[in-house]
Amino acid sequence: MNFTERLRQSRIEAVAMSLREDIGDGDITARLIPLEKQAAGRVITREQATIAGREWVNEVFRQVDDSVSLEWLVQDGESVSPDQVLFRIKGTARSLLTAERAALNWLQTLSGVATTCAGYAAQVAHTGVKLLDTRKTLPGLRFAQKYAVTCGGCHNHRIGLWDAFLIKENHIVACGSIADAITEARRIAPGKPVEVETETMAELEQALDAGADIIMLDEFSMEDLRAAVALNKGRAKLEASGGINADTLVPIAETGIDYISIGALTKDVRAVDLSMRLE
Numbered sequence: 001m002n003f004t005e006r007l008r009q010s011r012i013e014a015v016a017m018s019l020r021e022d023i024g025d026g027d028i029t030a031r032l033i034p035l036e037k038q039a040a041g042r043v044i045t046r047e048q049a050t051i052a053g054r055e056w057v058n059e060v061f062r063q064v065d066d067s068v069s070l071e072w073l074v075q076d077g078e079s080v081s082p083d084q085v086l087f088r089i090k091g092t093a094r095s096l097l098t099a100e101r102a103a104l105n106w107l108q109t110l111s112g113v114a115t116t117c118a119g120y121a122a123q124v125a126h127t128g129v130k131l132l133d134t135r136k137t138l139p140g141l142r143f144a145q146k147y148a149v150t151c152g153g154c155h156n157h158r159i160g161l162w163d164a165f166l167i168k169e170n171h172i173v174a175c176g177s178i179a180d181a182i183t184e185a186r187r188i189a190p191g192k193p194v195e196v197e198t199e200t201m202a203e204l205e206q207a208l209d210a211g212a213d214i215i216m217l218d219e220f221s222m223e224d225l226r227a228a229v230a231l232n233k234g235r236a237k238l239e240a241s242g243g244i245n246a247d248t249l250v251p252i253a254e255t256g257i258d259y260i261s262i263g264a265l266t267k268d269v270r271a272v273d274l275s276m277r278l279e
Helices: 003-023 054-064 093-123 142-151 169-175 178-188 201-209 222-232 249-253
Strands: 038-045 069-072 085-092 130-132 165-167 194-198 214-218 237-241 259-261 274-278
Touching: 003 054, 003 093, 003 142, 038 093, 054 069, 054 085, 054 093, 085 093, 093 130, 093 142, 093 249, 093 274, 165 169, 165 178, 169 178, 178 194, 178 201, 194 201, 201 214, 201 222, 214 222, 222 237, 222 249, 249 259
Parallel strands: 130 259, 165 194, 194 214, 214 237, 237 259
Antiparallel strands: 038 085, 038 274, 069 085
């Protein structure tokens, strides 16, 4: 099953869960409104943001009431300004109000991820580096957050434990050596990318000699990062990781490294401020 299909299935399941936890046995406040009452509204952003999550919003309203109509005025990945209208909506007042919170929760959270990623990506746009997310995602939101990362101009590392190898210190100890771990990886899943985490220049050399596809340089100093790029000579892709912050991001990118992985892209989410207004 490819990522697109996994994403679609995950979206349906995750939206259903978000509605169950919000609606429960039924929206008793919405019952104050006559069943036949129609309404229209719009959703705006109160701040600058990069948008992500349109299909999650669509899925919320589809599951609540598929007769509700939405008119999107922005695309995922688009930068928006304060007070800009994101979409317009029409349907029964009960349905609009019942679905409102879940829909906005998805849009504000995923747009928050995309906005963070867009900020990071802009800082290193003058280099050839690719910024990667990690598996440090909010539980249950892995696929949604991975999608939002791409809307913000960053890139996905492996999605989970199934689509690529990442051989870390404990794996190496258990296998016996970096070379043994890589050999076994090639045997059990030919064609899967093999990445090895290293902490020293000596381990880097071992990973290069063993033919790793990607080598993670964990908390290497700036001097060692530059030395690693020189030693590598394009044999493997090099990924800087650990201790990346606003002060070190650009200097690390300028060393000539291929990738920088940053857990903050998904784990330190600040939701975008959105509002739905009935007209």
